């Protein structure tokens with residue numbers, strides 16, 4: 001993904017397509033799209049990944065989390081014919097080097113989350129899939145999704161604090 | 174920003190991240206997240222979980238020529254994305270977007286209380302409320318879930334004090350009488366899944382009490 005973002009590397013984008021296109025399509029079909037419509041949305045999603053690559057910040061999101069968001073938003077646009085209310089974007093420092101330890105930390109957290117998901121009983125795992133694929137309403141979702149999100153929240157919060165600090169520094173200059 | 178003490182409940186955050194939260198509530202969440210880094214991190218954490226689910230998704234093969242057509246479109250010119258609508262005064266970006274970039278057009282409900290309906294439809298409604306200091310917040314028949322985000326000033330009720338950035342979660346069980354605190358008018362963003370009825374009802378109810 002960083003090769004796509006920093007060098008507009010087409011081969012790297014091709015590899016990203018091969019990995020994510022069938023998964024995004026799987027997600028869309030599970031959400032009720034037919035083959036043709038799912039393919040159309042996959043096309044939009046992958047083009048958005050290419051065009052918005054500059055906005056990808058590995059300190060705050062995993063590639064899979066970022067593509068998950070793009071697919072979710074595009075599905076809402078197409079199916080509900082409405083846009084999704086989005087929070088204000090945090091300004092990014094133009095050419096800041098990503099903090100390697102923060103990026104590595106994010107990767108480790110996501111890996112642990114994946115392992116936690118794999119350890120769950122099939123029924124519980126199915127519940128979590130249903131939750132994140134938008135099959136459960138906010139009333140059906142309980143206080144705990146069953147995934148330990150505490151440490152990853154703190155990790156992301158660290159990244160946000162750092163970004164706020166840098167933005168403040170920029171304004172002070 | 175550190176003063177925010179009432180946040181969005183976890184199930185609503187998960188539903189927002191999953192894209193299943195009805196639009197009126199999603200607007201309140203987006204506005205709160207614009208003001209609250211703790212909840213911004215919570216949404217991002219749920220999105221990481223969504224990414225993990227995507228990673229583990231059962232694959233569905235795409236049409237054979239889809240990759241070629243996507244690659245062929247990489248250099249195609251695209252219209253520039255419209256700039257996201259910016260915060261203006263006390264109104265965060267997503268609220269300004271719902272206002273279509275213009276200041277709210279207030280409609281009087283009597284006694285200095287005003288509202289501006291942003292959206293109303295099958296999935297509920299969301300509006301801005303403007304309550305002068307010392308006055309009660311109208312409409313507290315909680316027919317469903319009601320989310321109220323404070324954008325300016327504050328209000329208090331039996332459950333506590335709600336200042337800028339705080340969200341009160343009301344449901345059928347919540348019996349309370351919120352009153353705007355003295356000081357600048359309290360401006361709130363309120364979303365509900367119940368239909369809007371009180372438009373003309375409240376002034377009529379208030380009339381005998383306040384002899385207006």
Ligand SMILES: [Zn+2]
Pocket residue numbers: 177179180181205209210211212213
């Ligand atoms: Zn919060």
